[in-house]
Amino acid sequence: MPPPPRADAPAAPAAHHSQLIVGAGLAGLSAALHAPEAQLLEAAGHVGGKARSEVLGGFTFDVTGHWLHLRDPEMRALVLRCCGEEHFERVERKSRVWSHGVYTQYPFQSNTHGLPPEVVRDCVMGAIRAHERLTGLLAGRAALPPEEEPARFDEWVRLYFGDGIAERFMLPYNAKLWGVGAHELSGRWCQRFVPRPRLDEIVAGAVGCHQGGVGYNATFLYPKRGGIQSVAERLADAAGRARLRLGAPVVALSPRQRALTLAGGERLTYDRLVSTTHLTRLIDLCGDEAPAPVRAARALLRATDVTYLNVGVRGALGQPDHWVYVPEERWPMYRVGSFSNAMPSMAPPGCSSLYVELSDRARPLSAVLPEVVEGLVAMGMLASAEQVLFAEPRHIPEAYVIYDEHHAAARAALHAWLDEVGVRSVGRYGDWNYSSMEDALLDGRAAAAWLRAAP
Numbered sequence: 001m002p003p004p005p006r007a008d009a010p011a012a013p014a015a016h017h018s019q020l021i022v023g024a025g026l027a028g029l030s031a032a033l034h035a036p037e038a039q040l041l042e043a044a045g046h047v048g049g050k051a052r053s054e055v056l057g058g059f060t061f062d063v064t065g066h067w068l069h070l071r072d073p074e075m076r077a078l079v080l081r082c083c084g085e086e087h088f089e090r091v092e093r094k095s096r097v098w099s100h101g102v103y104t105q106y107p108f109q110s111n112t113h114g115l116p117p118e119v120v121r122d123c124v125m126g127a128i129r130a131h132e133r134l135t136g137l138l139a140g141r142a143a144l145p146p147e148e149e150p151a152r153f154d155e156w157v158r159l160y161f162g163d164g165i166a167e168r169f170m171l172p173y174n175a176k177l178w179g180v181g182a183h184e185l186s187g188r189w190c191q192r193f194v195p196r197p198r199l200d201e202i203v204a205g206a207v208g209c210h211q212g213g214v215g216y217n218a219t220f221l222y223p224k225r226g227g228i229q230s231v232a233e234r235l236a237d238a239a240g241r242a243r244l245r246l247g248a249p250v251v252a253l254s255p256r257q258r259a260l261t262l263a264g265g266e267r268l269t270y271d272r273l274v275s276t277t278h279l280t281r282l283i284d285l286c287g288d289e290a291p292a293p294v295r296a297a298r299a300l301l302r303a304t305d306v307t308y309l310n311v312g313v314r315g316a317l318g319q320p321d322h323w324v325y326v327p328e329e330r331w332p333m334y335r336v337g338s339f340s341n342a343m344p345s346m347a348p349p350g351c352s353s354l355y356v357e358l359s360d361r362a363r364p365l366s367a368v369l370p371e372v373v374e375g376l377v378a379m380g381m382l383a384s385a386e387q388v389l390f391a392e393p394r395h396i397p398e399a400y401v402i403y404d405e406h407h408a409a410a411r412a413a414l415h416a417w418l419d420e421v422g423v424r425s426v427g428r429y430g431d432w433n434y435s436s437m438e439d440a441l442l443d444g445r446a447a448a449a450w451l452r453a454a455p
Ligand SMILES: Cc1cc2nc3c(=O)[nH]c(=O)nc-3n(C[C@H](O)[C@H](O)[C@H](O)COP(=O)(O)OP(=O)(O)OC[C@H]3O[C@@H](n4cnc5c(N)ncnc54)[C@H](O)[C@@H]3O)c2cc1C
Pocket: 022, 023, 024, 025, 026, 027, 028, 041, 042, 043, 044, 047, 048, 049, 050, 051, 063, 064, 065, 066, 067, 068, 069, 248, 249, 250, 251, 276, 277, 278, 306, 396, 399, 400, 426, 427, 428, 429, 430, 435, 436, 437, 438, 439, 440
């Protein structure tokens, strides 16, 4: 491939836009909705980014489960206004954990009832010992100050949940999900996403007093038709398609000249730029305009790919869940979910659909698939392998940002430099974080306020 043209190379006169947004995922679309003067550039031929859907043989698949939680009242009102309230169903989460051959309610830590007795004992005794230790560390304070919080995820889990819950679920599950050992992860990503029950709740869950919906995602919204991409499409309609250029990948950026280059060589200049591409790729687009310490910080940022299967199923599924966590190492998947259990229109009549997220990212599908199907049958999700109509592998490069020891400082260094050169990098990948669709929408709104504040 020829090298991409440099953004600072002399070329045809550039079109000028006061406000430019790169990327029409949810962050970029929200930025456009909130900044009516901005122009939007999207590399792909469609909007949505990770919040997109594909149709395969009459089935609609999202990029694995994409369940919408809207906590911010204004954002909720905006999304409902743009999409139409009747577009959504409010769904009560059905989510469980499958381990030791049995199902327990989600989250594992407050629902161990039903597991083999020695597993329940380890989890409860571990939680009691952790509680005693934490009480000593707190010494009367309501919470640990940030500098005393364990830096490593495995230490954080053992401190707050105890060794039993750590070893039976938290550590193996997260190692499968992130593709790196739990000791390599920092505790920073999980504070919001991992529910932290009290000791009495852990004990109640161990003896079978069900806790009800716990955590940030007890209910979610889901489109009645068209999968999650229908939300992005309606946001794009509301923002105005005339401002949106699809199939316009940015291949070089010169912050010095406030100019960018599209594939094909077209050059655009701007006053203010919001980018939602991966933070790492944004720095790469700047080439040697990014100072050496910035490039060194960029090299420290890591992310994990996600590999998953879209599975079309003949007939009904044997389990009602929207998603199931599979923490045990012996199975090659860490999560199995069903779109059609949440919304029947996602599969043709008489059929069902599954997504299977694979922890085994290296082995060929031909080796992994028989084990996946064996697992689905053991879970009672499928009655037999004959129900599988197709299993299509999909890959999302750099889907999960890894929160390791370098993450916070390296990310901060990149944002600091981008601030200096007048570029805002936002969204899940632009900010380089682990966050939800709503966070992307909120990031876009904040970025738009910055765009509009241009002198
Ligand atoms: C496997 C998985 C499951 C998830 N499940 C959920 C869930 O259940 N609920 C939930 O709330 N969230 C979920 N999320 C998170 C959610 O997908 C993201 O938070 C959100 O979609 C991020 O939107 P974004 O706009 O920040 O980034 P993206 O969706 O990545 O959008 C960035 C856009 O920029 C474009 N782009 C990139 N580079 C360029 C370039 N050089 N030039 C032009 N355009 C470019 C891309 O094509 C893309 O369209 C999940 C994420 C993953 C990976």
